[in-house]
Amino acid sequence: MKWKKDLYQIPPYHPGKKMPGSIKLSSNENPLGPSPKALEAMRGALDSVHIYPPVVSSQLCETVADWRGCAADEIIFGNGSDEVFTMVGATLLGPGRNAVGSENTFSQYEFAARMFGAEYRAAPTRNYQYDLQAMLSLIDSSTSVVFLCSPNNPTGMIIPEPELREFLAAVPKDILVIIDQAYREYAESEKYPETLDLLKEHPNLLITGTFSKIFGLAALRIGYGIARPEVIHMLLRVKSPFNNSSLAQSAAIAAVRDNEFITRSIEFNRNSREYSSKLFSEAGLEFFPSESNFLCVRSPSSDAAGDVRRLQEHGITVRDLHSFGMKEYMRITFSEPARMKQIADILKG
Ligand SMILES: Cc1ncc(COP(=O)(O)O)c(C=O)c1O
Structure with missing residues (x-):
């Protein structure tokens, strides 16, 4: 076949993982579902x-x-x-x-x-x-x-x-x-x-x-x-x-046109972001200030892949940022407070 040479420079897309039965916080989707x-x-x-x-x-x-x-x-x-x-x-x-x-x-x-x-x-x-x-x-x-x-x-x-x-x-x-x-x-x-x-x-x-x-x-x-x-x-x-x-x-x-859903989604995110930022900071975890619906957190052990696996064992899927050139970091979509607390506790070890 005469494949175009440039194709070999394109790595296949790595989506946020979806593991059967686990809570997916790896692709920044809306936790409230669709409008x-x-x-x-x-x-x-x-x-x-x-x-x-x-x-x-x-x-x-x-x-x-x-x-x-x-x-x-x-x-x-x-x-x-x-x-x-x-x-x-x-x-x-x-x-x-x-x-x-x-x-x-x-x-x-x-x-x-x-x-x-x-x-x-x-x-x-x-x-x-x-x-x-x-x-x-x-x-x-x-x-x-x-x-x-x-x-x-x-x-x-x-x-x-x-x-x-x-x-x-x-x-x-x-x-x-x-x-x-x-x-x-x-x-x-x-x-x-x-x-x-x-x-x-x-x-x-x-x-x-x-x-x-x-x-x-x-x-x-x-x-x-x-x-x-x-x-x-x-x-x-x-x-x-x-x-x-x-x-x-x-x-x-x-x-x-669904203003109620837009407002509810923004409020849910704001509350989870404020709560999680305070919680993660009190737990001594390092992260970037988020203006989004996820938190980019530095692995406390510098082994983000290991932390991601540990969270997975508890049924929570988050994104390891190796493919973004940030192998010490993981990205966690904001979820309800109890879930974010569970994540902080697991990461603290
Ligand atoms: C920054 C950014 N832009 C664009 C997209 C893709 O969005 P869409 O689902 O509209 O293709 C994503 C998806 O995660 C994203 O993170």
Whole structure:
């Protein structure tokens, strides 16, 4: 077979493990389950699954645009936000071009670059935080895309607004900057920017978001990108026609209108985050301040894989961060207080 050489540089994706019968806290899913209104909408859509879904649903675009505060022609939907990254790869990346990202971040940016034969340049982090100056120094005339993740997976930390503004001002305007905001709804810091304001000043920005986290719809595979219409038009050229099922589209429309569920999910997360941060800190465990729905914890024995196995023996699955280049760390999705207390007790030993 004449496999493309670049394929050998793409490691297969490592998902958060799912162990039968255990509590899954390894993929940052919503512990409250799916939005009930989304479930109801999907039931209503079941009878029509013999009909192809809309290629671009104006109702979906208008509803989500209204919720986010942008225009309907500034939004595109992917089969998960993962697919929006591959649309970026298909439109902007290829041999002789490069994408700039960071170490210790989400793997799909590198995937989107390598899949299309482009180079991926990962800037080193500083104490596991994005080093934007280091990223700027990797940009050259062959760079066409820059990937940022805020709150970052797996650390949960944000890029503060002043630093982000300074960075955007320094990036040449013919380079697309993606800000992946999969965990945006959980961020409460006053330094967390309203990225839609930045879009007004930076036509080279693409903001991504997902229905997999706060809305509890990970299995439906629906995410979105927001950008200027001229950027959206280019991405639409490579979108596969029926990439979002009619069930996913109906669920997404209902989910953004389910304010009760959104508020309940944010409150659950805030309470668990506050409780867990206090508890883990009193237990002498080191972790990064989280603006997300998970905690990135340093293994007290520097053997995160061992700690993950011990938690697994107690029926709790968390994520060991070896594949993120952080082998001493693990990532734990926030759960109810009794579960978080159990985890802290096990880790303390
Ligand atoms: C930072 C980040 N971006 C994007 C995604 C993918 O989201 P989706 O399910 O919409 O493809 C994830 C999933 O865990 C993530 O952590």
